[in-house]
Amino acid sequence: MREIYEISDRFIEAGDANHLLYEPLAGGLTYRRTRRYEIQYEGDAAAMEAFVRKTLLDGISQELHQGEGAALTGYGFALEYGMKPGALDLEKEAILSYYRGIPSPGFELKDLRIRQRIYLFGGKGDESGRFVRDICNAAIHQWNVLPGHV
Amino acid sequence: MEDRPCALLLKFPGTNCDAETARALEAVGFVTEVLPVSALKPGKLVGVSLVVLSGGFSYGDYVMSGRIASLVTEQKIGETLKDFRDNGGYILGICNGFQILTQLDLLPAGSLVENASGRFQCQWVKMKNLAPKSPFLSRCPAEFELPIAHAEGRLVTKEAAEAAGYLKSGAAALVYTDEVNGSFERIAGLTDESGRVFGLMPHPERFMKARDHYDPDWEGGEGGWGSGYWLFKSLHEAIKEGEA
Numbered sequence: 392m393r394e395i396y397e398i399s400d401r402f403i404e405a406g407d408a409n410h411l412l413y414e415p416l417a418g419g420l421t422y423r424r425t426r427r428y429e430i431q432y433e434g435d436a437a438a439m440e441a442f443v444r445k446t447l448l449d450g451i452s453q454e455l456h457q458g459e460g461a462a463l464t465g466y467g468f469a470l471e472y473g474m475k476p477g478a479l480d481l482e483k484e485a486i487l488s489y490y491r492g493i494p495s496p497g498f499e500l501k502d503l504r505i506r507q508r509i510y511l512f513g514g515k516g517d518e519s520g521r522f523v524r525d526i527c528n529a530a531i532h533q534w535n536v537l538p539g540h541v
Numbered sequence: 542m543e544d545r546p547c548a549l550l551l552k553f554p555g556t557n558c559d560a561e562t563a564r565a566l567e568a569v570g571f572v573t574e575v576l577p578v579s580a581l582k583p584g585k586l587v588g589v590s591l592v593v594l595s596g597g598f599s600y601g602d603y604v605m606s607g608r609i610a611s612l613v614t615e616q617k618i619g620e621t622l623k624d625f626r627d628n629g630g631y632i633l634g635i636c637n638g639f640q641i642l643t644q645l646d647l648l649p650a651g652s653l654v655e656n657a658s659g660r661f662q663c664q665w666v667k668m669k670n671l672a673p674k675s676p677f678l679s680r681c682p683a684e685f686e687l688p689i690a691h692a693e694g695r696l697v698t699k700e701a702a703e704a705a706g707y708l709k710s711g712a713a714a715l716v717y718t719d720e721v722n723g724s725f726e727r728i729a730g731l732t733d734e735s736g737r738v739f740g741l742m743p744h745p746e747r748f749m750k751a752r753d754h755y756d757p758d759w760e761g762g763e764g765g766w767g768s769g770y771w772l773f774k775s776l777h778e779a780i781k782e783g784e785a
Contacts (some may be wrong), residue, residue, distance in 0.1 A: 402697045406659040426604075436641060449644075451652040451699050463625055482603035489609065492616050 396443055397462040397508070398453050408511055412525045418514035424507060425462050427471070431502035438497025446486060450503050457528055464540050466510040472527050472534035473506040480505060508537075508539045545572040546590035546780045553578045553610045555637075555685050556779025558596035558746060562635065565746040566593070569773040570781075578613055583621040590780045591631045592622065594638025596690075596744060606653060606693045607640030614645060622647060629783065631776060632738040633677065636691055639730070639740030647729045647738050649712045651698050661692040665744060665755055668729050672714035675732055676771060676779030677739040684718065684766035685761075686754070687743035694742040696724040696731070704728060715741055745769030 400423075406410050408420035428447060448455050456462040457468050461469065474480040483505055511522065519536045527534045563573040575583060586592065600609035608755045614622070620647065628634055634642035640653045656662055667686050670678050700705045704725035707713040715730030722742075730741030747753065750770040753761030761768075766767040 400654065402695070403659075404657075410659060446608075447604055449608070449652050449654075451650065452654045452697050453605075481601055485603050485609045487567050489612050489616065492613075493729050 392436065393425065393429065394432070394436075394439065394457065395429050395459055396447065397425050397427045397456040398448055399423070399456065400453055402452055405512055406416075407484075408514075411509070412521060416484075416514070416518060416521065418518060420514040420518065421512045423463060423510050424511070425510070426507040427504070427508055429502075429504040430442075430500065432498050432500050434498030436498075439500075442493075442496060448487065455469075461537070461540055462508075465509045466512050467514055467539045468517070469508055469510045469537040469539075470519060470522050470526065470534060471508045471537060472532050473504065473507050475531055475533050478531045481510075506519045515521070538540070543572060545570055546777065546784070547571065547588055548573045548591040548593055549586065549589045550575045550593045551578055551581065551614070552576060552595075553597070553599035553613070554603055555599045556595055556597035556742065558635065558637075562593060562595040562746040565749050565769060565773050566591075568749060569770065569774075569777045571777060578610070578617065581614070581617045583618050585617075586621060586625050586630070586758040589625075589630065590784075591633060592625065594632075594634040594641050595606065595746070596636035596638060598676040599637055602637075602693070607637060607644045610637075611644035614641070626733075626735060626737050630737065631676065631780060633776070634738075634740035635746065636689075636694070636742055636744060639742055640693065642655065642738065642740040643731075648733050648740050649707055649710075650703065651696050651707075651728075651731060653693050653742070654697055655693050656691070656695050656696050661690070662694070662722060663690040664688070664721075666729070667718045668715045668743065669718055670714070670733060671708070671716060672711060674725055674726055675714050675736055675775075677732070677776050678714060679779065681768060682761075682771075685771075686748070686770055687745055688747050689721070689743045689781065693723075694724070695722045696728045696742075698725055701725055705725075707731065714739065715743075745772040747759045749773075 405421035406421040409415040665675040748767035
């Protein structure tokens with residue numbers, strides 16, 4: 392079975408997207424980050440979701456979105472990136488190490504894929520190339536640019 | 542026989558302030574042990590008066606700051622830290638240690654999220670001591686300065702009214718005098734109902750001596766000591782009084 396969770400922050404306002412770039416853009420874009428977890432598993436779906444809520448979500452400051460759809464709306468484009476298969480993903484290793492230490496998790500975690508999403512708001516035209524260039528590292532990252540949802 | 546109280550400093554992968562915190566604790570009269578979390582077992586707290594979670598970036602701050610460290614601690618020793626507190630033990634969390642304590646539910650509900658500036662902030666801050674009877678703050682002045690160095694130090698609660706309630710209940714033991722990182726009610730440090738658990742974002746171990754202050758002419762240091770010294774000294778005295 393497969394499930395996707397996306398986690399967004401309740402309290403973090405959209406920030407100046409120029410903070411993500413080596414050279415500022417004139418456009419006045421803002422951004423918000425989320426984390427996406429794609430989980431392949433077998434076993435009890437409720438146990439798996441309980442694991443996600445306990446391990447990956449902060450119930451005070453974050454919101455959990457389930458499914459393929461984007462957690463945020465109104466964005467011009469979004470950049471999704473994560474580690475290439477085979478590249479060392481320390482966040483993934485930390486989560487898996489914790490999972491392996493649970494005596495009876497109630498489900499079997501077959502695979503975990505972690506992605507960061509940066510939603511860009513405002514601006515004119517397609518500026519995604521600048522963000523790909525300055526944020527992603529072709530040696531270790533895979534990425535894709537998602538069209539806007541305005 | 543050793544009559545100095547024992548402070549146990551838990552070290553996670555990415556903890557990087559344990560050595561200087563141990564030195565600070567020894568300066569006020571503690572004997573210290575730095576324990577890698579891989580060696581943590583419930584029995585390790587026997588004979589310990591103080592457990593310290595020092596600053597750093599445990600587990601690379603993956604997922605969110607303090608999350609993996611809190612999960613691993615819970616996995617290794619379960620409710621032992623709560624039992625330790627209930628049996629009279631003291632627990633101090635500094636910076637990343639504060640983040641871990643909030644995740645372990647050892648402090649009033651709150652979460653430390655990205656600074657409102659969106660940036661890592663490394664600066665000196667002034668705070669008001671709102672808990673002068675706290676064992677952690679009894680020797681600290683009404684206002685004092687310490688350095689901060691964090692990206693995720695903004696204390697938030699599910700509803701803003703909860704943070705306001707912490708001011709009334711006394712849980713908000715330290716507040717910034719100025720707007721620093723967007724913390725609700727400018728909270729810089731929280732204590733629990735027992736008064737034996739305390740977490741703060743600033744680093745007392747980095748201001749042990751008057752000469753550590755950014756102003757070379759600073760004259761606030763009684764006996765040549767900095768504000769951080771008096772925080773650790775308060776705690777040492779409380780523990781020694783409890784033993785007497």
